[in-house]
Amino acid sequence: MTKDKILQAAIREYSKFNYHGATMRNIAKEVGIKPASIYFFYKNKETLFLAAFQKLLKDHFIEMRSILQKVHDRPIFDIFEALIKGAVAYHQENNEETNAYISLVTAPPPEIHEYLQEHIQQFDDWLINSLLTLIKRDIPSITEYQATRLIKQFVVIMDGVFWEINLYDPKQLQHQIEEALYIMRVLLGGYEK
Numbered sequence: 001m002t003k004d005k006i007l008q009a010a011i012r013e014y015s016k017f018n019y020h021g022a023t024m025r026n027i028a029k030e031v032g033i034k035p036a037s038i039y040f041f042y043k044n045k046e047t048l049f050l051a052a053f054q055k056l057l058k059d060h061f062i063e064m065r066s067i068l069q070k071v072h073d074r075p076i077f078d079i080f081e082a083l084i085k086g087a088v089a090y091h092q093e094n095n096e097e098t099n100a101y102i103s104l105v106t107a108p109p110p111e112i113h114e115y116l117q118e119h120i121q122q123f124d125d126w127l128i129n130s131l132l133t134l135i136k137r138d139i140p141s142i143t144e145y146q147a148t149r150l151i152k153q154f155v156v157i158m159d160g161v162f163w164e165i166n167l168y169d170p171k172q173l174q175h176q177i178e179e180a181l182y183i184m185r186v187l188l189g190g191y192e193k
Contacts, residue, residue, distance in 0.1 A: 003041050005031045010052040015099035019049060019109045046111040053104055053112055056097050057119045063090045064123075068130055076138040079131070080184045084158055084177060091165050098165065127151060139191045150187060157183055 009030040013022040024045060028035040042048035067086035071079050091098040108116050128151050135147040142150075157180045164176050 002031065002033065002037075006033075006038055006041060006048065007052045007055050010048055011056055011100045012096050014049065014052065014103060015096040018103050018107065019112075022049070024048070046109070049109070050112055050115065053100075054115070056101060056104070057116075059094075059097070060090070060101070061119075061123060061126075063087075065126075072134070076131075076135050077185060077188055079134060080154055080188075081181055083154075084161055084180060087158060088161060088165060088173070088177060091162065102166070124152075124155060127155065139188075142191050146191065150191070153187055154184060 006027060009027040010022070012030070013027050017023075017026075022045075024035045024038055027048075028038055038048065042051060064083065064087065067082055068079065071082040074082070091101075104112065104116060128148055131151045131154075132144065132147050135142060135150060136144075139147075161177060161180050164173060168176060
């Protein structure tokens, strides 16, 4: 229980002050413990924040898998749409985590950089492996190379939408999502003949 509270407080602290501005004292104060008590669970600031980021990334990965599982049997465009809209909804509902993730991606501490790269590669590999079969199911004439390329294009589009979550008001963001989905429809149209 205390360990989970410490991780959540670390994520909140990082979302407000970035890695270098975050302090163990503030985290302890939020949890209601003495700063020295954190060291019972985590060796130092780096191990605490690595654990917090691992939780953050793991939770996002779990959510994306859940979204895909729910729409697995639908047409491929609907799957792309559900993944984009589901990711946006998740990040809007988890604003502190999203802000921490943005800080993590834009300026990862050296201790976390390698783990972040591994996670992103693992996520991309999972997405390619998961969507490859579904694309081929709906577009039997597509080659594996074309399908993989289509998924990579989707990742670029989804990444673009992610970066817009905190930039646009809800109405503008919805417009950007519609534009992203239009691009996916156009890309899919090149294969659906």
